[in-house]
Amino acid sequence: MRFILRRLGFYALAFWASITLNFFLPRLMPGDPASAMFARFQGRLDPATIDAMRAAYGLSDAPLWRQYLTYLQSVLTGDFGLSISYFPSPVIDVIRTSMWWTVVLGSVALLLSFTIGTVLGIFGAWRRSGWVDSVLPPMLLFTGSFPYFWLATLALFLLGFKYDLLPLRHAYQAGLSPELSWEFFRSVLTHLIMPAGTIILVSIGGWMLGMRNAMISVLSEDYITMADAKGLSDRRVMFSYAARNAMLPSVTAFGMALGFVISGALVTETVFSYPGLGWSLLTAVRQLDYPLMQGIFLMITLAVLVANFIVDLIYLRLDPRVRTG
């Protein structure tokens, strides 16, 4: 219990530090949001119109510390005001529209990649120099070191455009509406194959190697020899004795990755036109949309902290030493 309380205190501090950074960092960028809006209008807007838009955004001239206090208040109440790049939609609506698909894509890719990678790592280490161990790691490292943008574009061109096997864009077939039906579900699945598949392809190697290496060092421990000597089944030794201990670093990494799912796979979403949060974040940064940036950053901060907290709890379960320490 003391462990949990101590962690909670740490998280509160980390939360404050990161929301403060979220406030100040965007404001260090040069320019102002109204000016940034006009990049895409290039001379097609009248000067008087520009003034009107500046007034509409209600940009505050108050001193920075006062803006900071207002900001803290908005964080606590969850009211982030109106987005500038999607003016006058409330920030919360913009985030809600795209967050769902980001979570679907990110968590499917992460879960599959983590699970498959870890299991492959366990088997690879268990049968050293076997087929899994000698062929997969170099192959997966090879695919993993492709520039992601190139790999995704190639997949889109070949599988989507040239051979027309998979859809070119979006999270489901245009014209369908989200509903509990087999048709919709199937559409979501086929639209996930390429975006999630390419992410898995480049990330799975890391999971597998991490797990394999940790597993190998654990396998040389005395208690593994002891377990073998006791005559426990291979399966029991592999999973309950070796893998459980070797998994700790992977679980930490998984927690971190889980937290970052919400920030969106920007390149994936852009290449496959997936309606996620990554593109909104990019727009917000480009157009100096402070309210939207703050909203999205807060979501990311919260997600990372919560994921880490969950990892802490899993540690309690996996590693008895934490409980007493």
Added chain:
Amino acid sequence: MIDKHEAVEILEGLVRKGTISRRRMVQAMAGMGLSVAGAAAVGTAVQPRPVSAAQDSDLKLLTVSEEQQATWIKNFNPLLPVGQSRWPAQAGIYEPMAIHSMFEGVVHPWLATEWSYSEDLLTLTFKLREGVQWSDGTPFTSADVKFTFELLIANEALPGSGAIRSTLPLVTSIEAPDDLTVSITLSEVNTLTLYDFAEQMIVPKHIWENVEDPVTFLNDEGDPVGTGPFTVIAQFEAQYWELHKNPNYWQEGKPAFDGLRFPSYPTNDAANLANVNGENDWGGNFIPDAANVFVAQDPEHFHFWFAESGDMTHLFMNTTTAPFDNVDVRKAISMALDRELALEIGMYNYPFIADSSGLTGGYGGFKVMDESTEAAWVKRDVEAAGALLDAAGYTLDGDVRVGPDGPMEYELNVVTGWSDWVSSVQIFSKNLEEIGVKATVTPLDFAAWFDRIQKGEFQMSLGWSGQGPTPFNYYRNVMATSTVLPVGEVSAVNWHRFGLPEADELLTALGQTSELEEQRGIVAQLQALYNEHAPGAPLWNGPMWGEYTTFRFEGFPNEENPWSALPTWDNPERLRVLTALTPVQES
């Protein structure tokens, strides 16, 4: 063994159900040794793929690629600029009183049928069209027009359409003597305001008078109430939405199809993939090397028209500092530039090269075309440029010229990542080296670049200039003293800070006559003034990207038949296109 016709029928059925696409069907048929021409609906190089599950229904929907967004957010407020409100809110759901055509140089009646000035030119009276209804069945009257302008006057943060905001301060009163007449009285004569009043989107009084704050009004509950050809939101998802036709539209039998659909394309690449795939019917995307990348895929159905009527791109020199306050130096620099090469390398030879009027190609009857328009200072001539600089007292000292204000070494600003601009300034930098001017290319992030250029804190930079229904806006932006602000103050136009009192007089005079002939004469004088003083080095026009496919719809304007501008973003002229398109009759 099934026969050919059966096979084609089975495949067609699969295509209809969405199990396979048309492209796969063609491949399958080729695999069976069937000729592609065997199927009735097939027979072209590119097979348009269905965009949505609904495309196989009987509805005729026009697929438009215009805004680049990853997710759609509902916003149908036509008094906010496009990009914030969804694209058809202006000139689609809502309509203006009249529409100015860039190419023809005429104003087409729309919600108003005619307009006239009082004798003193201070009062502008519009006669509204009879029998127009809002999409909820309420009649459209002069009260709506009066209300719209008063709403804009009362809310200074509402951008409105076009340049209406700079016009509104002149309004002293708006009267609606009867249901179909609106009179607007101004405090000073300015006939150019006609365009701003005529092209303002009109909103319904009976809905908007209950809106608490029109600036933050999303207009997103239920279907928006407008007079336009499309008002019914049939579906709205984050990645796709459909807008169907207004059953009460005032033009009999129009629109000739059922509605519009908007798949989201977050990037130009994503939109172009759909273009090349034959999925879009109408778009405003930049396509690199369009003749080969796009049209060559299917010359019968794929078309583009990048009209030369956009905004003029300049190489601006800051005229508040020496030597750029010297017209000969400006002209010499302009003469050093190899515009042809820059266009060929950076811009696929698309746009046309500037002449010495500074005007782009869209100003119909205004632009004077004679030998004066082709003056030497916009033509590349390294020797003449050198001679001009010698005469101005800037002589070669080694590789670089030195004048009374020191060596000619400057920074040439450009926006990071705007590849066409970056490759152009790299060429210009080399060009200027040839005449002994050292221009160091300085790439800046957009925000930083825009901040400096607006404040006049730069030496040389590429930049845009502004456009409008008449050359007024352009000449005001590049050489009126009224637009010159002190260095350090943010200015939306006239970044190079150049002003001529003669230009001010001519610009004022332009607004004091309603006679087109007289206006043309004044524009000719402005053109001569520009030619003499070279406020900047005009380079090329920003082309109006526009493309269309004719699988499903026909009747688009094009280079051979330029009855309207093509680009989807041409506001409000796109209304003329939207109401003119017809579905292709299936034979």
